[in-house]
Amino acid sequence: MDSDFEHLRHKPPTALDQPRELIVACCPMRSNVNISRIVRAASCCAISKVIVCGNVKIDPKIARDGAENLPVSRHRSLAPVLRDLKKDGYMLVGLEQTTNSQDIHHFPFQRKTVLVIGNERQGITDDILVLLDATVEIPVYGMPYSYNAATATCMALYEFCRQFPEG
Template identity: 85%
Template sequence: MEDPDFEHLRHKPPSALDQPRELIVACCPMRSNVNLSRIVRAASCCAVSKVVMCGNVKIDPKIARDGAEKLPISRHRSLPPVLKDLKKEGYTLVGLEQTTNSTDIHHFAFDRKTVLVIGNERMGITEDVLSVLDAVVEIPVYGMPYSYNVATATCMALYEFCRQFPGG
């Protein structure tokens, strides 16, 4: 029997962070408006400080929802110079990619001040971007195909960062 005083709230207000997140999502050029828009929406839900992107893909506001309007987004021609500048500002650059030296995300401790670098849907993170990263994490895959969709993997990585730093 359900407690008559118990109320289910469908949309409860977001939790306040103890401090702003020092997490930036940086996207290599994407092929899909849908994937990029899903990444922006997830980034907004996780209260990232900014999204950096390259390429000509557009954000669909119907998919990104409030993230398209409220989240600072910057566009650049090339990602490596931006990443090098962020590294000088003290950010740790972490790629989300399967490489020979990548670390299982379940065993990776993020730094509070992190740039999460997301690769292209087909090509992943290019060599010129990989060469400036401090670390690379991967999400284990237990079936086929060998990797998750880029937007899905980004959501998983953002969730793990937030799990490690729930208060910001």
């Protein structure tokens, strides 16, 4: 083994040149675990903010540092918030399987995007779908026909970061 090799397990990340202008907006969810996993992943990806609706609680044991370092805003209804973000120049992209959804591997995200995450069982409701500029889906190769909401969000966050590695 090369004696000059040093393995750094937890090498600190380099600072982003500019903060990512991605916002994650979650429709009302049932699971505290899902929302906590989403907050943790969003923090790992240096996302600017997470918006949550409904009565879920973020579990600090699951979200870990994300619960402390990431701005999380709570709202009663998602539609008015999305309308305001759209006026501010954000592209609204739903993570949902729809007739016109695009494969996430071929979708060109814009730097200023709101990624809308649906409810675990019902997905994104019709009143929110009509507000979206686009929907993306992650290919599924077996049963069930969709990934868990938190898992799919992690995959979508990774794809956004792959397209914008410097922030």
